[in-house]
Amino acid sequence: MDSAIATPGPALAPWLQAQLGGLLGRRAHALLLQGPSGLGQYSLALSLAQAWLCEQPGEQGACGQCASCHLVGARGHPDLAVLMPETTLLELGWPMDEKSMDEIEAKKRKPSKEIRVEAMRQAILFSQRTASRGRGLVVLIYPAEDMNAVAANALLKTLEEPPGDTRFVLASEAAHQLLPTIRSRCQTHAMAWPAADAALKWLQSQASSVPGLANPSVAQSVLRLAGGRPDDALALAGNGPDAAQWARLPKAVAEGDATALAGFEPLQAVQVLQKLCHDLWAVRVQAEPRFFAAINLPAPPGPRALARWTQALAASARTAEHPFKADLMLEDLVSQARQVFQSSPAAAKARPA
Ligand SMILES: [Zn+2]
Numbered sequence: 001m002d003s004a005i006a007t008p009g010p011a012l013a014p015w016l017q018a019q020l021g022g023l024l025g026r027r028a029h030a031l032l033l034q035g036p037s038g039l040g041q042y043s044l045a046l047s048l049a050q051a052w053l054c055e056q057p058g059e060q061g062a063c064g065q066c067a068s069c070h071l072v073g074a075r076g077h078p079d080l081a082v083l084m085p086e087t088t089l090l091e092l093g094w095p096m097d098e099k100s101m102d103e104i105e106a107k108k109r110k111p112s113k114e115i116r117v118e119a120m121r122q123a124i125l126f127s128q129r130t131a132s133r134g135r136g137l138v139v140l141i142y143p144a145e146d147m148n149a150v151a152a153n154a155l156l157k158t159l160e161e162p163p164g165d166t167r168f169v170l171a172s173e174a175a176h177q178l179l180p181t182i183r184s185r186c187q188t189h190a191m192a193w194p195a196a197d198a199a200l201k202w203l204q205s206q207a208s209s210v211p212g213l214a215n216p217s218v219a220q221s222v223l224r225l226a227g228g229r230p231d232d233a234l235a236l237a238g239n240g241p242d243a244a245q246w247a248r249l250p251k252a253v254a255e256g257d258a259t260a261l262a263g264f265e266p267l268q269a270v271q272v273l274q275k276l277c278h279d280l281w282a283v284r285v286q287a288e289p290r291f292f293a294a295i296n297l298p299a300p301p302g303p304r305a306l307a308r309w310t311q312a313l314a315a316s317a318r319t320a321e322h323p324f325k326a327d328l329m330l331e332d333l334v335s336q337a338r339q340v341f342q343s344s345p346a347a348a349k350a351r352p353a
Contacts (some may be wrong), residue, residue, distance in 0.1 A: 013040060013202045017060065020061050022189075024059070030162065030168040030169075030187065032186035033169065033172065033191060035175075035190055038227075038230060039229055039231065041172065044171070046072075046140065048169050050062040052135065052167055055067065055069075075093065079131045079132055079138065080138050080139075081138070082094050082142075085112055085114050085146045086111035086112045088143070113146070114147070114151075127163050128166075137167070138167050138168075141155075142172075143173050145173065145177040152178070152182055153179070159182065159185040159186070200216075206237075224290075225272070248260070249276075250292050251297075253337045254341040255338065261334060266330065267320040269330055273313055274314075276291070277306065279291050301340050
């Protein structure tokens with residue numbers, strides 16, 4: 001996914017391209033791209049950074065051909081600093097400073113899940129340098145809400161009095177978690193939602209990296225499951241469940257079939273079950289399910305059982321990032337689900353004896 005993002009222009013989804021055009025016209029030293037996860041904050045921020053640094057930018061953004069564009073694509077532009085938690089740097093293929101890399105490779109510590117103040121201090125020093133390629137300096141921060149409090153405070157003064165030709169782009173999937181003082185020093189841009197058909201078309205065009213997406217019903221299922229957010233849908237599809245697995249998942253979970261969640265990370269499994277739970281509540285109140293097709297849903301358990309399940313899943317979500325054993329956790333989740341359905345008169349009636 002990230003290699004496609006690194007090249008400019010055509011690889012950018014059409015709804016992001018439209019937003020990029022508008023953002024390029026803004027004269028701001030700090031922009032905050034905000035919205036729920038999966039709308040393409042990172043891709044848009046990177047395209048914006050690349051366009052700012054490009055030597056022959058057009059109205060559509062970076063040219064994709066010049067030396068600056070190639071340096072951004074190779075993740076080695078001397079005038080671009082990318083500030084991310086170490087886990088995100090690794091995931092998106094950005095280089096890390098040598099000291100941190102050595103420590104992580106020697107297993108002295110785990111990659112950090114937050115933006116550490118050490119990295120922030122380096123970025124602030126960077127922002128005071130003179131640009132080496134004459135197009136100014138850019139600091140990209142993603143996800144901005146992962147700055148810890150010390151790091152965010154260290155950034156404040158620089159955001160308030162930015163050095164001459166340095167621009168900041170902050171991309172956030174939870175802007176409410178940012179310090180209000182950070183938010184107030186940025187111009188904000190609310191990420192636009194793509195139309196459902198545009199998102200579906202884009203998702204199917206990603207079949208070169210996730211072959212299952214060539215199947216329209218898989219693309220449709222994951223998009224639905226991701227609540228219409230394309231990047232989240234792509235991440236879900238990357239786990240490999242095929243159309244048949246998506247379709248049978250709700251009823252298989254209700255029957256306690258552990259293979260229903262095969263291939264999921266524990267946290268994703270919890271999130272999928274939370275969506276199933278949401279849809280079962282919807283069916284109970286005769287509303288449209290949002291994430292799964294109605295025809296694939298089992299009969300919903302009673303409200304008390306559903307309420308207990310909702311609470312139990314919320315508790316699981318808090319521990320799912322560091323499960324003791326991932327496969328045991330998946331089994332527990334499924335057996336918990338089966339109990340919820342067995343405790344329900346509606347479900348008991350629906351099943352043969
Ligand atoms: Zn260029």
